[in-house]
Amino acid sequence: MSTITVHMIGQAHLDPVWLWRWTEGRAEALSTGQSAIDRLAEYPDFHFTRGESQVYAWIEAENPNLFAQVRRAIAEGRWHVVSGMVVQPDMNLPCGESFARQALLGKKYMCSRLDVEPTVAYCVDSFGHAGTLPQILRGCGFDSYVFMRPGPHEKTLPANVFWWQGPDGSRILAFRITNSYTTRTADQEAHIPAAVAAKPAQLDATMCFSGVGQSRRRADPGADRERDRAGGKTPRR
Numbered sequence: 427m428s429t430i431t432v433h434m435i436g437q438a439h440l441d442p443v444w445l446w447r448w449t450e451g452r453a454e455a456l457s458t459g460q461s462a463i464d465r466l467a468e469y470p471d472f473h474f475t476r477g478e479s480q481v482y483a484w485i486e487a488e489n490p491n492l493f494a495q496v497r498r499a500i501a502e503g504r505w506h507v508v509s510g511m512v513v514q515p516d517m518n519l520p521c522g523e524s525f526a527r528q529a530l531l532g533k534k535y536m537c538s539r540l541d542v543e544p545t546v547a548y549c550v551d552s553f554g555h556a557g558t559l560p561q562i563l564r565g566c567g568f569d570s571y572v573f574m575r576p577g578p579h580e581k582t583l584p585a586n587v588f589w590w591q592g593p594d595g596s597r598i599l600a601f602r603i604t605n606s607y608t609t610r611t612a613d614q615e616a617h618i619p620a621a622v623a624a625k626p627a628q629l630d631a632t633m634c635f636s637g638v639g640q641s642r643r644r645a646d647p648g649a650d651r652e653r654d655r656a657g658g659k660t661p662r663r
Contacts, residue, residue: 431620431631437475438462439550439607439639442513455481458487463495467505474499477509477548479535486539500540507536509543510568517553517573522562529566545570547598550607550635560592572633574603585626607635 439456442451459481476482486493499505511532514523537543547568553575556562563571571590582600592601603657604624609617614636621634 428630430625432618432621433631433633435475435633435635435637436462436473436608437635437637439514439637440478440481441551442478442480452484452488456492459485459492459496460489461504463492463499466499467663473504475506475548477511477544478513479510479532480512482540483535491591499540505651507542508544508546508548508572510536510547510566511549514549514551515553516526516573517549517552517559517633518556522558522597525559525562526566529568533567545569548573550574550603551639557604558592558594560590560598561594561596563598564596566582568598570599570601571639572601572603572643574607577602586624587626587632600631603633608639609636 430495438461440451440458441453442448442455444451447596453523459476462476465472466474470514482493482496485496500507509532511528512535513528515528517525533543539661547566547570549571550573552573555573555576559571562587586602586604589597598648604621605617614634617636621632
């Protein structure tokens with residue numbers, strides 16, 4: 427039996443504004459960044475993946491010491507910058523100009539403040555994708571794209587790794603995440619074999635995503651009010 431390499435992709439998905447106010451998203455971004463740096467110090471072989479220039483901008487503005495640690499981890503090759511956009515946007519409804527602006531502004535920040543220009547487009551949680559994205563992403567300097575939706579129960583694809591071709595003939599290498607980008611427990615016993623089983627037979631390597639995405643606890647306005655009364659709310663500016 428040939429050896430199969432499984433790249434464990436440590437990440438933490440976050441929509442800065444979803445079921446909570448943006449100040450909550452900023453607080454989550456800061457705490458997640460600190461947790462990632464702590465894990466890098468705790469486990470020498472651990473690598474972390476993060477996109478979204480807005481998240482980095484918040485860290486830079488609110489915690490310069492943490493931002494310096496992130497930059498150091500990037501330079502050491504253990505913190506990997508992907509996405510190249512301001513946030514992970516809806517990949518279906520916006521117009522082409524909106525996608526181009528996302529990449530223009532996101533990459534401008536990352537190039538100037540992180541010394542990195544991402545080539546991996548990364549939007550793991552969009553519920554739809556425009557058919558013209560290969561052309562747009564190629565035009566924005568990306569050579570590959572990582573996504574999760576639509577899942578196998580929503581759309582059948584030839585494989586979880588494939589060349590996605592747009593109407594104009596532009597192609598981009600695409601990877602669909604198996605099962606989920608999150609792992610709620612430490613047990614990877616089922617998650618890793620599923621990723622291996624989903625890979626095309628001709629490949630000897632694949633990716634398996636692990637980490638914890640955002641919590642739904644901010645969705646309850648009653649819980650927000652309770653925290654406000656308790657003085658536990660993130661301060662607003």
